Amino acid sequence: MTLTDTISLVNVIKTTDADGYDTTTETLTTVKCDSGNGVTRSEFYEAMKAGIKLTAVFEMWACDYGGQSLIEHNGTRYKVERAYPLTDGGIQLNCSEVVR
Structure with a gap:
C-alpha cells in the first residue's frame, strides 16, 4: 500500500431543526489512500x-x-x-459510483 492519493470520507449527520424538519449535514475528512487497484474481474461479475x-x-x-x-x-x-480488512492494518473499500 503506497498511499500516494487522497479521498474524502463523507460523514452524514441527520438532525431535526427547530421547526421539526429533517436536515442533513455533511462533513468531509480527507485521508491518504491508494487508488491504483482496480476492481478484479471476479469481484466485478x-x-x-x-x-x-x-x-x-x-x-x-x-x-x-x-x-x-x-x-x-x-x-x-x-x-x-x-x-474488507487487510492483513497489514489496512482496509480495502470496494465502491460503486453514485449517480447524482
Whole structure:
C-alpha cells in the first residue's frame, strides 16, 4: 500500500431543526489512500449478479476509516459497497459510483 492519493470520507449527520424538519449535514475528512487497484474481474461479475456495478477500489489505513458509506475522489462520489480488512492494518473499500 503506497498511499500516494487522497479521498474524502463523507460523514452524514441527520438532525431535526427547530421547526421539526429533517436536515442533513455533511462533513468531509480527507485521508491518504491508494487508488491504483482496480476492481478484479471476479469481484466485478459477482457484484453484477447482485445488481451492483463496482467501479473503484481504494485502500487506506483501517484506523482512518469510521464506517462511512460515502466517499469522494477527484470530484466523483462513491458508495462503499464492501469494506474488507487487510492483513497489514489496512482496509480495502470496494465502491460503486453514485449517480447524482
